[in-house]
């Protein structure tokens with residue numbers, strides 16, 4: 001048997017989830033009003049058209065061709081080569097057979113490689129069920145004669161998909177929803193049915209609801225962070241970069257480990273993290289700092305005072321900053337961007353600064369744990385050493401049980417500042433894959449960074 005031919009559908013994120021769509025195939029894209037069905041399908045057509053494919057868009061609409069053109073020109077991604085053949089919606093509802101002939105004729109003359117009928121559901125509106133079925137069988141066999149990727153847009157709610165004749169005839173059903181959570185719209189895409197997916201990935205794909213976003217630059221779906229477990233974990237030890245600390249971890253962290261550094265504000269977590277990154281940069285390891293500050297400016301200034309010229313590493317492309325306002329972060333988008341940088345730049349060390357700030361962008365602490373969990377798994381599976389910092393109240397320093405994400409991390413280190421004695425202490429409260437010393441060590445923040453004092457206190 002011939003193997004299925006997969007082609008790129010041209011929608012960011014969707015291809016990496018599915019590994020492309022099969023050709024020929026007909027996909028029903030369904031959802032209620034305003035969820036982005038039209039934008040998604042125009043994105044699919046425009047990207048293919050930019051690559052030189054012939055594409056045809058058939059809006060079933062009451063809008064005038066001029067108004068349609070005006071609307072399309074507000075979409076940055078829209079390609080003017082997309083051929084548009086509007087059909088009057090009232091006519092389509094009243095006289096579906098004439099509409100069917102019109103669709104057949106325009107396909108025949110345009111010979112498109114991709115087609116969108118938006119929406120298809122009003123066709124045959126006035127028919128009784130049996131007639132309507134027959135009508136869609138005819139449409140389906142007409143489409144099957146061509147080697148096309150077709151998106152049929154359906155104005156349908158999820159509960160009506162299961163007995164929809166168009167759904168039965170389609171090779172795939174994509175369902176889009178929008179929910180308003182607090183002040184934000186939450187868009188989700190799910191695959192109700194999809195032929196031609198790699199069987200190993202199928203159950204993971206069809207059980208997910210993928211976040212997506214609509215903007216004038218297009219329609220983007222955010223895949224989950226994938227953690228391929230067939231990669232070999234690199235258990236060489238790496239130097240954390242804090243003089244004296246490696247001996248507490250019996251020689252340093254394993255390359256695939258992650259470490260949570262928790263402490264009250266002012267305990268030196270940022271310096272700790274930057275020093276960790278700097279140690280890697282010195283060995284030629286590309287590093288990434290993820291922060292919820294407006295810009296890297298403050299961090300670069302502070303590090304300058306330690307004599308660290310981080311700017312030069314940014315200029316040479318070895319160091320990358322990702323700065324976001326935590327209130328504007330979309331967790332799925334954030335994760336996708338982290339992944340893009342990591343894979344593009346071959347990042348080896350990550351400093352994830354102010355993990356707790358992400359709470360501002362999440363609906364609950366479970367979501368934060370879920371995010372950190374998939375992030376740590378992803379980083380581990382890529383043999384990236386990661387340091388996460390989080391703020392804790394000064395009274396919590398004795399144990400890590402109060403730090404929500406501590407249980408996810410391989411290792412946890414607490415920084416504490418004793419105001420009474422004007423001294424700083426650190427201790428490792430957990431280390432999964434390396435033995436660690438239980439001692440509380442005194443540390444100092446000096447002109448050249450953090451270093452441990454040699455005297456053991458406990």
Ligand SMILES: Nc1ncnc2c1ncn2[C@@H]1O[C@H](COP(=O)(O)OP(=O)(O)OP(=O)(O)O)[C@@H](O)[C@H]1O
Nearest residue numbers: 032033034035036037038039040155214215216217
């Ligand atoms: N430039 C843009 N930036 C951000 N969002 C946009 C932009 N243009 C449109 N939208 C959003 O996209 C949604 C409309 O998308 P679209 O027209 O594709 O929906 P639809 O599912 O086709 O709706 P309908 O069933 O009414 O045709 C709206 O929620 C709108 O707010």
Ligand SMILES: [Mg+2]
Nearest residue numbers: 037038039118
């Ligand atoms: Mg629409």
